[in-house]
Amino acid sequence: MNVEFKNINKHxxxxxxxxxxxxxxxxxxxxxxxxxxxxxxxxLMKILSGFxxxxxxxxxxxxxxxxxxxxxxxxxxxxxxxxxDPLDFPPMKLIENFIVGQKGGLVPAYKTVVKEFQELQKxxxxxxxxESFVDTLTVGERQQLEILRLLWMGAxxxxxxxxxxxxxxxxxxxxxxxxxxxxEQGKTIIFVSHKLExxxxxxxKVAILRKGVLTGEMSAPFDSDxxxxxxxxxVIKLGEKxxxxxxxxxxxxxNLTIEQYPLRIENVNFQLRAGEVIGLAGMExxxxxxLLRACVGLIRPVSGKVxxxxxxxSNKNYLEYLKSGVSFLPASRLEEGLVPGLTLAEHFTIxxxxxxxxxxxxxxxxxxxxxxxxxxxxxxxxxxxxxxxxGGNQQRAALSLLRNxxxxxxxxxPTRGLDIESAIYMWGKLKERxxxxxxxxxxxxxxxxxxxxxxRILVFFSGHVSPPLDASKTTLDQLGQLIGGKGWDQxxx
Amino acid sequence: MNKTKTxxxxxxxxxxxxxxxxxxxxxxxxxxxxxxxxxxxxxxxGAIGNPTRIANVFVGWVPLLLVTxxxxxxxxxxxxxxxxEGQITVGAIFTTGVMRMFLGxxxxxxxxxxxxxxxxxxxxxxxxxxxGVLKTFGGVNEIFGGLGLNFIATALNxxxxxxxxxxxxxxxMSGTEPFPDxxxxxxxxxxxVSLWSIGLGIIGLFLIYFMLNGTHFGLxxxxxxxxxxxxxxxGIPTWQHMMMAFIICGLFAGLAGxxxxxxxxxxxxxxxxxxxxxxxxxxxMLINYQAIWVAPIALFFAALNIGGIQxxxxxxxxxxxxxxxxxxxxxxxxxxQGLRQKFLGKK
Numbered sequence: 049m050n051v052e053f054k055n056i057n058k059h060x061x062x063x064x065x066x067x068x069x070x071x072x073x074x075x076x077x078x079x080x081x082x083x084x085x086x087x088x089x090x091x092l093m094k095i096l097s098g099f100x101x102x103x104x105x106x107x108x109x110x111x112x113x114x115x116x117x118x119x120x121x122x123x124x125x126x127x128x129x130x131x132x133d134p135l136d137f138p139p140m141k142l143i144e145n146f147i148v149g150q151k152g153g154l155v156p157a158y159k160t161v162v163k164e165f166q167e168l169q170k171x172x173x174x175x176x177x178x179e180s181f182v183d184t185l186t187v188g189e190r191q192q193l194e195i196l197r198l199l200w201m202g203a204x205x206x207x208x209x210x211x212x213x214x215x216x217x218x219x220x221x222x223x224x225x226x227x228x229x230x231x232e233q234g235k236t237i238i239f240v241s242h243k244l245e246x247x248x249x250x251x252x253k254v255a256i257l258r259k260g261v262l263t264g265e266m267s268a269p270f271d272s273d274x275x276x277x278x279x280x281x282x283v284i285k286l287g288e289k290x291x292x293x294x295x296x297x298x299x300x301x302x303n304l305t306i307e308q309y310p311l312r313i314e315n316v317n318f319q320l321r322a323g324e325v326i327g328l329a330g331m332e333x334x335x336x337x338x339l340l341r342a343c344v345g346l347i348r349p350v351s352g353k354v355x356x357x358x359x360x361x362s363n364k365n366y367l368e369y370l371k372s373g374v375s376f377l378p379a380s381r382l383e384e385g386l387v388p389g390l391t392l393a394e395h396f397t398i399x400x401x402x403x404x405x406x407x408x409x410x411x412x413x414x415x416x417x418x419x420x421x422x423x424x425x426x427x428x429x430x431x432x433x434x435x436x437x438x439g440g441n442q443q444r445a446a447l448s449l450l451r452n453x454x455x456x457x458x459x460x461x462p463t464r465g466l467d468i469e470s471a472i473y474m475w476g477k478l479k480e481r482x483x484x485x486x487x488x489x490x491x492x493x494x495x496x497x498x499x500x501x502x503x504r505i506l507v508f509f510s511g512h513v514s515p516p517l518d519a520s521k522t523t524l525d526q527l528g529q530l531i532g533g534k535g536w537d538q539x540x541x
Numbered sequence: 542m543n544k545t546k547t548x549x550x551x552x553x554x555x556x557x558x559x560x561x562x563x564x565x566x567x568x569x570x571x572x573x574x575x576x577x578x579x580x581x582x583x584x585x586x587g588a589i590g591n592p593t594r595i596a597n598v599f600v601g602w603v604p605l606l607l608v609t610x611x612x613x614x615x616x617x618x619x620x621x622x623x624x625x626e627g628q629i630t631v632g633a634i635f636t637t638g639v640m641r642m643f644l645g646x647x648x649x650x651x652x653x654x655x656x657x658x659x660x661x662x663x664x665x666x667x668x669x670x671x672x673g674v675l676k677t678f679g680g681v682n683e684i685f686g687g688l689g690l691n692f693i694a695t696a697l698n699x700x701x702x703x704x705x706x707x708x709x710x711x712x713x714m715s716g717t718e719p720f721p722d723x724x725x726x727x728x729x730x731x732x733x734v735s736l737w738s739i740g741l742g743i744i745g746l747f748l749i750y751f752m753l754n755g756t757h758f759g760l761x762x763x764x765x766x767x768x769x770x771x772x773x774x775x776g777i778p779t780w781q782h783m784m785m786a787f788i789i790c791g792l793f794a795g796l797a798g799x800x801x802x803x804x805x806x807x808x809x810x811x812x813x814x815x816x817x818x819x820x821x822x823x824x825x826m827l828i829n830y831q832a833i834w835v836a837p838i839a840l841f842f843a844a845l846n847i848g849g850i851q852x853x854x855x856x857x858x859x860x861x862x863x864x865x866x867x868x869x870x871x872x873x874x875x876x877x878q879g880l881r882q883k884f885l886g887k888k
Contacts (some may be wrong), residue, residue, distance in 0.1 A: 370776045375776075385775050389767035390760075398764055399759065399775050407755050449775070 128198030330508030558877030611793025624687025632798025635664030665795020
């Protein structure tokens with residue numbers, strides 16, 4: 049199906065999110081939409097998938113002008129969108145999720161659907177268990193489910209919004225292979241991303257958006273420097289590496305054994321030094337999230353100790369860890385990080401350590417929010433509810449809320465959803481804290497990020513934790529092998 | 542769309558909701574062959590026709606004020622305190638119990654009244670705290686826990702009225718032996734309304750308003766209600782805050798019950814909570830949990846209650862018709878709110 053945008057305009061208040069966009073996407077191609085956070089990629093795709101209506105302009109499918117009034121409308125036209133956060137029903141079985149969008153019939157033809165599901169997933173080499181519950185799946189598996197569901201419902205064009213955030217390298221490979229099969233079948237794939245690397249290996253053509261404007265299109269093979277220039281208006285290089293590690297040990301894991309079905313991590317011994325940054329590398333679900341949560345009292349260890357600045361906190365709860373200066377920023381921003389329905393200023397009021405009288409000093413926290421908005425380059429206002437910020441800005445807000453007095457900061461995908469420039473800026477902020485003596489433990493699916501910002505690296509592979517690696521002596525290749533479970537004997541003997 | 546236009550649009554939807562509920566009730570009136578305008582006029586006259594009636598409206602206003610204020614605390618924390626009826630009842634029971642203990646002693650009357658009212662608040666808080674304990678430590682949803690405790694409270698109340706506290710010689714639905722009038726909370730001369738109650742109701746509302754809109758505690762409560770996991774992650778002890786919300790609501794409900802005993806009925810009666818708890822839930826939903834609207838809407842509901850008394854007397858209609866009007870009002874207003882959000886995007 050050919051997809052064409054004609055003079056699409058969309059405003060959100062004063063923001064011109066899409067300015068006169070004209071784009072033609074050929075049937076059977078994998079078409080990339082590239083741009084930094086807030087460039088207008090998601091807006092354009094939401095218009096195509098019926099979530100938003102354009103202020104003006106039209107959409108043509110196979111040269112026919114259509115009006116897509118709702119997501120249900122979109123799927124009727126054969127357009128399916130895979131969202132950044134999967135829109136599924138976690139407490140339900142996978143197959144129930146699969147059936148739920150189906151039209152017609154009082155009683156779902158359960159057996160037939162299971163069969164169809166199995167056949168469909170075989171084509172793409174997925175191995176999902178239709179009887180398992182969605183909340184036991186990883187983000188990558190939920191994505192696979194969603195793709196299958198959209199195809200099954202008759203999608204001819206698939207929109208994928210930042211599909212590679214939050215999935216493991218192996219799942220990414222599977223995803224890309226599946227997308228290639230689909231394009232060969234003549235389906236149109238629209239791949240929205242801010243990751244150059246993904247776009248370069250996958251797409252045959254890309255369009256670049258910047259601040260709501262289409263700045264250019266390019267066909268493969270791509271010139272990376274030029275793409276970056278079109279995205280940002282200038283060329284960006286990763287900064288110098290800094291190491292602020294001091295002698296003092298701030299967090300010590302002593303023969304720590306933790307268990308969370310189906311993983312068991314045994315006998316972890318580790319010392320985190322002041323000012324140090326430790327990257328936790330591994331495929332998603334290899335145990336790094338469990339270890340991180342055990343370091344902050346969200347999971348009780350089976351045995352062993354967590355010692356913070358000489359104090360044994362092993363069986364204390366999260367709030368006591370927080371009191372002693374350990375904080376945790378989880379990956380799911382609006383579920384565990386920020387409170388939807390509360391304004392930015394209210395967030396600073398709650399998270400702040402100062403002015404804790406009976407009454408809220410609203411002026412003070414409004415000013416504080418204003419200054420943090422400036423400092424962390426958040427696009428928003430103190431009186432805006434957090435859920436109305438864009439994903440990248442929510443992440444910035446979450447990072448800006450971390451207290452100043454923290455001695456250990458645990459981060460889950462700290463720059464997920466941020467473009468390169470913002471990610472560099474955020475790490476600048478984090479490293480500044482390290483210089484003042486704070487230590488960081490962070491999980492990332494981005495190996496380059498781990499190599500660039502960590503001082504030492506712990507590699508996870510199905511519940512095994514490696515001894516610490518010196519980041520400056522580790523290569524990308526080596527790390528990639530290790531998280532895939534290869535080469536452990538050579539490195540750690 | 543500019544701001545004033547949005548506001549007038551919202552008003553349009555609200556008025557639409559009001560109109561629809563009036564139409565709905567008119568339809569019902571027509572079905573039972575009564576004349577709608579006549580019925581509405583009766584309710585109106587019944588509520589403000591003479592000073593006694595106006596005073597009676599304020600008698601009903603006080604418990605609604607208190608109960609709705611209390612419920613704002615639990616709603617803010619994201620909790621459905623269905624158990625509010627039981628909390629009013631237990632408050633009334635505690636108050637009656639304390640009064641009975643002091644009857645015939647030499648303790649000054651006003652001291653007895655104060656202790657009795659405090660005991661009532663304690664009773665309400667205990668009953669609400671139980672809902673919280675069941676939720677936190679027993680994993681019982683507050684709606685089920687509250688509902689169960691409502692039944693227990695009612696049974697306890699009836700048991701006392703017909704058993705341990707029954708009037709000498711007779712046990713009747715009219716309640717326990719009335720207290721001597723020295724033990725009554727003073728009312729205006731010739732009227733049933735007590736300025737003390739009204740004062741307490743207004744103070745209660747102010748306290749809740751400032752707690753929710755100005756204090757750190759109120760903000761934390763809001764955070765717990767809007768996103769429990771995130772709130773916990775930001776360092777808020779969540780179950781403790783929910784427990785506090787229950788206890789605060791229980792204090793208010795208990796006070797309402799205590800005032801029903803000391804200022805209105807001067808004894809314990811079987812239906813001491815008079816459905817004020819459920820009505821408070823309706824008001825809270827109707828005003829979309831905005832403390833600023835509690836006073837006028839509670840007054841309106843109280844007026845409907847008192848005005849509705851005229852319906853059986855004059856038109857031979859059941860007075861529960863005002864309940865239908867109140868219920869449909871909430872329903873249609875919520876529909877209107879839903880439609881408004883649909884057409885105007887978010888509030």
